Amino acid sequence: MPLYLTDDQAMLRDTARSFMAGEGAIAKQLRHWRDTNLEDGFGRDLWKQFAEMGFTGILIGEADGGLGLGHVEAGIVLEEIGRNLTPSPFLTSAVAFVEALKGTALRERWYPGVLSGDTVAALAIDEGAKHRPEAIAMRAERSGNGFSLSGAKQFVVHGVSADVTLVAANTDEGLTLFAVAKDAGGLDVEGVRLADSSIGARMTFDSVEVDADAVVGEVGGGEAVLSRMLNAGRAGAAAELVGIGVASMDMTVGYLKQRKQFGRLIGEFQALQFRAAHLYSELEIARAATLKAQQLLDEGNPDAEAMVSVAKAKAGRASQLAVQEGVQMHGGIGMTDEYDIGLYMKRDRVLNELFGDPAYHADKLARIHGY
Amino acid sequence: MTDLDAFRSETRAWLEANCPAEMREPMRDESDACWGGRNPAFKSAAQKQWMDVMAQRGWTVPDWPTEYGGGGLSPAETKIVKQEMARIGARNPLMSFGISMLGPALLKYGNEEQKTLYLTQIAKGEIRWCQGYSEPGAGSDLASLQTKCEDKGDHWLVNGQKVWTSYADKADWIFCLVRTDSKAPKHQGISFLLFDMASPGVSTRPILLISGNSPFCETFFDDVKVPKDQLVGEAGKGWDVAKYLLGHEREMISGMGLGGQGESLGAALGHALADDPVLRADVARFDVDQMAFRAMSERFIDELKAGQAHPALPSMMKYAGTELNKARHELVMAAGGSNALEWESDRSKKGKAPREWLRTKANSIEGGTSEIQLGIIAKRILELPGA
Numbered sequence: 001m002p003l004y005l006t007d008d009q010a011m012l013r014d015t016a017r018s019f020m021a022g023e024g025a026i027a028k029q030l031r032h033w034r035d036t037n038l039e040d041g042f043g044r045d046l047w048k049q050f051a052e053m054g055f056t057g058i059l060i061g062e063a064d065g066g067l068g069l070g071h072v073e074a075g076i077v078l079e080e081i082g083r084n085l086t087p088s089p090f091l092t093s094a095v096a097f098v099e100a101l102k103g104t105a106l107r108e109r110w111y112p113g114v115l116s117g118d119t120v121a122a123l124a125i126d127e128g129a130k131h132r133p134e135a136i137a138m139r140a141e142r143s144g145n146g147f148s149l150s151g152a153k154q155f156v157v158h159g160v161s162a163d164v165t166l167v168a169a170n171t172d173e174g175l176t177l178f179a180v181a182k183d184a185g186g187l188d189v190e191g192v193r194l195a196d197s198s199i200g201a202r203m204t205f206d207s208v209e210v211d212a213d214a215v216v217g218e219v220g221g222g223e224a225v226l227s228r229m230l231n232a233g234r235a236g237a238a239a240e241l242v243g244i245g246v247a248s249m250d251m252t253v254g255y256l257k258q259r260k261q262f263g264r265l266i267g268e269f270q271a272l273q274f275r276a277a278h279l280y281s282e283l284e285i286a287r288a289a290t291l292k293a294q295q296l297l298d299e300g301n302p303d304a305e306a307m308v309s310v311a312k313a314k315a316g317r318a319s320q321l322a323v324q325e326g327v328q329m330h331g332g333i334g335m336t337d338e339y340d341i342g343l344y345m346k347r348d349r350v351l352n353e354l355f356g357d358p359a360y361h362a363d364k365l366a367r368i369h370g371y
Numbered sequence: 372m373t374d375l376d377a378f379r380s381e382t383r384a385w386l387e388a389n390c391p392a393e394m395r396e397p398m399r400d401e402s403d404a405c406w407g408g409r410n411p412a413f414k415s416a417a418q419k420q421w422m423d424v425m426a427q428r429g430w431t432v433p434d435w436p437t438e439y440g441g442g443g444l445s446p447a448e449t450k451i452v453k454q455e456m457a458r459i460g461a462r463n464p465l466m467s468f469g470i471s472m473l474g475p476a477l478l479k480y481g482n483e484e485q486k487t488l489y490l491t492q493i494a495k496g497e498i499r500w501c502q503g504y505s506e507p508g509a510g511s512d513l514a515s516l517q518t519k520c521e522d523k524g525d526h527w528l529v530n531g532q533k534v535w536t537s538y539a540d541k542a543d544w545i546f547c548l549v550r551t552d553s554k555a556p557k558h559q560g561i562s563f564l565l566f567d568m569a570s571p572g573v574s575t576r577p578i579l580l581i582s583g584n585s586p587f588c589e590t591f592f593d594d595v596k597v598p599k600d601q602l603v604g605e606a607g608k609g610w611d612v613a614k615y616l617l618g619h620e621r622e623m624i625s626g627m628g629l630g631g632q633g634e635s636l637g638a639a640l641g642h643a644l645a646d647d648p649v650l651r652a653d654v655a656r657f658d659v660d661q662m663a664f665r666a667m668s669e670r671f672i673d674e675l676k677a678g679q680a681h682p683a684l685p686s687m688m689k690y691a692g693t694e695l696n697k698a699r700h701e702l703v704m705a706a707g708g709s710n711a712l713e714w715e716s717d718r719s720k721k722g723k724a725p726r727e728w729l730r731t732k733a734n735s736i737e738g739g740t741s742e743i744q745l746g747i748i749a750k751r752i753l754e755l756p757g758a
Contacts, residue, residue, distance in 0.1 A: 002446075002447075002677065003666065003669045003670040003673045003674075004673055004677065004679060253753050253755070257754075257755065257756060265756045265757070267755040267756050267757075268755070268756050268757040270746070274742065274745040274746075274749070276749060276753055276755065277687075277744075277746075277748035277749045277752075277753065278745065280687070280748055280752060280753060281687045281690060281748065285664055285666075285667040288663065288666040288669070288670040289662065289666045289667070291666070291670065292666035292669070309659075310659050310662040310666075311663070313656075313659045314659055314660070317659075358656075358659070359652075361659070362652070362656050362658070363655060365635075365655060365662075366637050366651065366654070366655040369635035369637050369658065370638055371635075371637040371638060371651065371654075
């Protein structure tokens with residue numbers, strides 16, 4: 001398969017691009033929800049529109065009422081989300097959550113709401129400040145017909161708004177994922193506004209009782225579920241990071257072509273030209289790595305996991321460079337809230353942490369290669 | 372089974388039957404490369420057999436037209452041949468500046484006689500070419516070149532000097548940038564000329580480099596007579612050919628960034644990293660960059676074959692690939708410690724590591740420096756002003 005978009009994929013990109021630049025624009029969504037201080041941090045109407053556009057069904061099979069497309073297509077939408085900093089539960093709900101439920105009985109319960117844009121899903125994985133899914137401490141003890149969950153999670157993106165939260169916990173049989181509905185007793189959710197004005201949550205589970213049918217897949221079979229969920233989430237986050245990086249670069253290069261100092265356009269200075277050209281190079285490489293990871297995931301190729309780590313690390317580094325160079329090259333105006341470049345810097349920071357930062361993924365790649 | 376699946380299984384079977392076992396071993400050093408030429412120096416019978424059998428099938432240049440000795444394959448089929456060769460670790464049957472640089476330029480700018488003659492020779496490995504571009508006074512500012520080429524009626528007369536001519540002392544022919552009009556603006560007086568290195572008046576002198584090796588030469592032209600039909604394209608329009616060829620040269624050099632067959636530098640260095648967590652982290656970051664660059668290279672080639680690549684993209688590939696290769700060899704040296712400092716011992720294979728490390732420093736200079744590439748990206752892709 002060639003490593004570029006097919007005609008159908010390019011059409012989806014064009015559709016997603018004009019939709020996100022219109023309905024999902026910064027002034028209309030991100031700034032609006034930030035400044036009106038709404039609890040969700042995103043617009044429920046926009047989430048419904050995502051459903052009407054078909055975006056929420058991209059990864060859901062046709063038999064379940066979805067489009068039966070793949071990670072490449074999900075990534076196309078996410079890159080446009082990244083370009084416009086569009087706040088939405090797309091990545092957690094329509095990508096990671098949908099992927100986690102693939103092949104399980106819980107599809108029937110949760111997929112319809114995702115398809116219609118009514119259901120929001122969150123992921124409760126992290127327990128400390130850094131992403132360490134290999135070292136989950138939370139326990140799930142057998143209790144009655146189901147399990148009793150106790151422990152604490154943090155960085156649960158959309159945890160406040162979620163109708164359902166996927167929770168990773170250890171049972172006697174091993175790691176298990178549970179789909180916990182929002183009305184579960186004993187669950188304390190503390191909403192926390194993050195630097196990018198998205199809403200995360202710290203969740204405390206105090207003997208939260210769930211039925212056996214909340215188990216995603218098999219009891220003790222959580223490694224496989226978590227792995228496919230994280231692969232999807234990481235590849236998706238990489239695509240969103242590419243969008244953030246490219247939009248930051250475009251904005252910055254545009255500024256270099258209009259800002260005059262010393263009687264000439266600052267884009268004439270080689271000191272800035274070379275840095276902009278280097279940034280372009282890094283972002284193109286990040287985009288290629290991300291597309292490769294998505295294609296391998298769609299093929300079911302066993303090398304996909306390594307490439308997903310490459311993509312998340314590379315896209316994270318490239319996007320980080322883009323927002324840093326963006327603020328610096330804009331000079332003073334780049335530090336103002338009025339100008340958008342700083343919003344990209346904040347979103348980049350959050351997405352770099354989500355599902356593991358570049359250091360985590362470089363280390364993971366090294367372990368995959370046995371060193 | 373699709374046609375491409377069928378092609379893949381045929382290719383796999385054919386390579387299995389025709390690639391000698393010795394040619395599936397990794398190359399030990401540069402001397403294992405097969406360059407063909409008028410007086411070929413084959414290292415073994417297997418090397419000759421591999422070149423001949425591939426040339427016979429047209430697979431030294433799988434995507435060239437069959438009438439010029441190519442395989443006539445589509446981009447998708449060409450990719451499959453490369454993938455299947457990589458799968459069994461098959462060596463490149465023929466290293467050639469004719470294949471990677473001159474050939475594409477002739478396909479675009481050569482006349483029918485030139486294409487039939489030169490491309491077929493290249494495909495079969497019969498003529499080894501070298502590149503006459505840089506001059507002592509024309510490095511990054513290549514278009515200021517001064518090698519003089521006068522129209523003497525029934526022939527061209529060439530006088531001047533080239534430098535950094537790779538393997539000029541081993542080459543049979545040269546593709547050469549010359550100035551046919553000294554009064555025209557510098558980009559417009561240049562022509563693209565082909566001639567035999569055995570012509571009277573051509574001499575070469577190898578240049579000793581910091582690696583202790585001499586892959587490059589100074590090349591001198593003293594009243595060299597060249598037949599009139601050996602000029603490619605129109606006189607005075609050679610800069611177009613030169614730039615087009617440079618794109619292919621940059622594409623070739625960017626291949627340095629692919630880092631050979633091993634999947635991971637860290638896996639290759641292994642034990643050297645065990646008690647050095649900081650170096651391990653540097654290598655892990657390098658492996659991220661390398662795997663990402665490999666994906667970029669695949670994307671670049673796919674886009675190129677589909678006619679979708681930005682014409683200045685080879686500059687980006689050249690920049691990124693060569694900087695990556697330099698980083699790789701810095702890490703290899705660091706992991707090797709004092710073992711990697713030995714320059715002559717048999718233990719060190721006569722200083723393989725330090726000599727290769729030093730060789731890579733030329734990567735970001737030859738074919739246009741990294742700074743030249745960044746300038747091209749800034750000007751032609753980002754469209755920054757006054758670049």
